[in-house]
Amino acid sequence: MSDAGVGIKQRTQRWMRMLIGLGFAAILIPALAGMLTAQSQPYDLLLRNGRIVDGTGSPWYRGDVAIRGDTIVRIAPSISEPATRVIDLGGQVIAPGFIDIHTHARRGIFDVPTADNYIRQGVTTLMEGPDGSSPVPLAPFLAKLEALPKSINIGSFIGQGSVRSAVIGDVNRQPTAEELDKMRAVVEQGMKDGAFELSTGLFYVPGTFTSTAEVVELARVAGRYGGMHESHMRDEASGVVESVKETIAIGERGGLPTHVSHHKIIGVGNWGKSVETLRLIDEARARGVDVTIDQYPYTASSTSIQAALFPAWAQEGGREQILKRLKDEATRAKIKAESARLIRNERGGGDPKNVVIARCEWDASLAGKSLADVARLRGMEPTVENAAEVGLWIVEQGGCQGIFHAISEEDLERILRHPATMIGSDGEIPIFGKANPHPRSYGTFARVLAVYVRERKSITLEDAVRKMSGFPAQRLGLLDRGILRPGMKADIAVFDPARVRDMTTFDKPHAYAEGFSYVIVNGQIVFEAGTMTTARPGKVLYRLHSSNPPR
Ligand SMILES: [Zn+2]
Numbered sequence: 001m002s003d004a005g006v007g008i009k010q011r012t013q014r015w016m017r018m019l020i021g022l023g024f025a026a027i028l029i030p031a032l033a034g035m036l037t038a039q040s041q042p043y044d045l046l047l048r049n050g051r052i053v054d055g056t057g058s059p060w061y062r063g064d065v066a067i068r069g070d071t072i073v074r075i076a077p078s079i080s081e082p083a084t085r086v087i088d089l090g091g092q093v094i095a096p097g098f099i100d101i102h103t104h105a106r107r108g109i110f111d112v113p114t115a116d117n118y119i120r121q122g123v124t125t126l127m128e129g130p131d132g133s134s135p136v137p138l139a140p141f142l143a144k145l146e147a148l149p150k151s152i153n154i155g156s157f158i159g160q161g162s163v164r165s166a167v168i169g170d171v172n173r174q175p176t177a178e179e180l181d182k183m184r185a186v187v188e189q190g191m192k193d194g195a196f197e198l199s200t201g202l203f204y205v206p207g208t209f210t211s212t213a214e215v216v217e218l219a220r221v222a223g224r225y226g227g228m229h230e231s232h233m234r235d236e237a238s239g240v241v242e243s244v245k246e247t248i249a250i251g252e253r254g255g256l257p258t259h260v261s262h263h264k265i266i267g268v269g270n271w272g273k274s275v276e277t278l279r280l281i282d283e284a285r286a287r288g289v290d291v292t293i294d295q296y297p298y299t300a301s302s303t304s305i306q307a308a309l310f311p312a313w314a315q316e317g318g319r320e321q322i323l324k325r326l327k328d329e330a331t332r333a334k335i336k337a338e339s340a341r342l343i344r345n346e347r348g349g350g351d352p353k354n355v356v357i358a359r360c361e362w363d364a365s366l367a368g369k370s371l372a373d374v375a376r377l378r379g380m381e382p383t384v385e386n387a388a389e390v391g392l393w394i395v396e397q398g399g400c401q402g403i404f405h406a407i408s409e410e411d412l413e414r415i416l417r418h419p420a421t422m423i424g425s426d427g428e429i430p431i432f433g434k435a436n437p438h439p440r441s442y443g444t445f446a447r448v449l450a451v452y453v454r455e456r457k458s459i460t461l462e463d464a465v466r467k468m469s470g471f472p473a474q475r476l477g478l479l480d481r482g483i484l485r486p487g488m489k490a491d492i493a494v495f496d497p498a499r500v501r502d503m504t505t506f507d508k509p510h511a512y513a514e515g516f517s518y519v520i521v522n523g524q525i526v527f528e529a530g531t532m533t534t535a536r537p538g539k540v541l542y543r544l545h546s547s548n549p550p551r
Pocket of ligand 1: 131262426
């Protein structure tokens with residue numbers, strides 16, 4: 001090979017390298033320019049100087065959080081790039097917006113789409129359709145929610161009781177094979193429409209007429225779509241241990257995760273049984289059953305007077321049938337005796353004073369009065385028997401929502417400490433000042449942080465936040481919320497851990513929580529400086545089928 005030949009080869013190689021270099025540059029320069037613009041483009045919102053409690057349960061760390069659009073884009077010890085708005089938090093806690101896994105938000109969301117009672121305690125996502133009760137079919141309800149400008153995110157379950165009611169009515173009998181197929185199809189459609197779970201309310205009519213085997217059949221359908229089964233159990237009083245066993249069995253036999261809703265032990269005679277129910281849950285988890293719990297931090301429950309104080313058989317077939325039974329003297333006496341027993345030993349907490357009316361459509365003045373008060377108003381001594389008579393009268397008039405003081409603080413705290421327990425309010429969206437709702441709607445999350453974290457130190461701040469965000473998000477398959485990380489949706493609650501507290505009480509329930517300074521939903525501030533903003537960034541959330549196809 002001649003020298004000249006070598007020269008040509010070297011020159012060619014040099015040219016080749018240059019061309020390749022230019023090619024890379026052609027790709028790299030715009031990419032670099034893009035990165036530079038992205039970096040020089042200000043963030044929309046920068047939260048500086050926070051104590052980050054990230055929702056995983058890890059100890060807090062100091063840092064800044066940058067948001068662009070609806071997404072957290074950066075978290076670092078100190079972020080100095082420009083932002084359209086910078087807020088110095090002065091060391092307050094930055095937590096993921098709380099996810100309430102158990103609400104009755106369709107009671108109120110269309111009246112109060114800002115959901116002030118929830119937003120003002122840091123809740124940014126609500127789950128609807130628990131206790132076996134949801135709209136059926138689900139799609140029109142979700143479409144109506146889509147059309148509603150709202151401050152908060154909302155998703156729904158499909159309710160087994162509502163499905164059964166739609167297919168065979170509120171009757172106490174087994175479904176035929178055809179009816180069971182029909183129910184399966186309705187549940188499947190609900191899951192396809194975006195339901196997160198199958199909920200059951202085996203305590204209520206018609207859930208109470210449903211056998212475990214029938215629930216398992218429907219649970220399997222939800223499980224195929226990646227959903228879990230969650231239950232307001234058949235019995236939260238004398239039969240609570242059996243009911244926890246049933247809830248576990250539904251998960252085990254149905255091959256899906258299962259969940260005890262608002263776990264509590266009702267009735268003085270049953271107090272302490274949480275030792276056994278939690279042991280059952282630990283044992284189930286140890287053998288591989290995926291079972292979890294939620295809970296609200298109050299020693300009183302709330303449901304309708306009828307559901308709580310009437311035996312199931314007396315509620316079969318709907319209102320007309322109930323009224324017919326109450327007109328028959330012998331049947332009425334039987335219902336009254338059963339009701340007196342429930343006041344004495346279960347929901348009634350042993351004393352007519354312990355049953356308080358929350359809301360009556362037909363007489364608003366009864367809200368806040370106990371069964372003892374109403375007995376006196378009706379010229380009777382406040383005995384248990386007379387309280388039962390008052391309950392019968394209330395149902396005849398059209399029924400009321402009640403509050404039932406019959407839970408012990410010890411059971412409550414034991415359940416709260418359990419690692420598989422998350423927080424859920426079981427609340428609704430009250431119209432401020434109207435009726436006498438259970439304070440759980442206004443105070444659940446703030447109360448856990450104030451009473452059980454700060455005052456009693458039952459659980460740590462980080463664990464409480466985990467129970468309110470990362471844990472329920474994982475349970476619901478909400479993979480882009482519940483934890484503070486770049487790439488996650490910017491749902492954020494900022495609060496002062498020394499000042500946060502619930503202001504609502506059983507006597508004066510209409511009071512917002514205190515101590516929250518900013519609440520952010522999908523990157524937009526919905527609450528600041530003590531008031532709701534005009535932003536309505538709330539979204540309807542769906543179980544994601546594209547990333548989670550039926551198994
Ligand atoms: Zn319930």
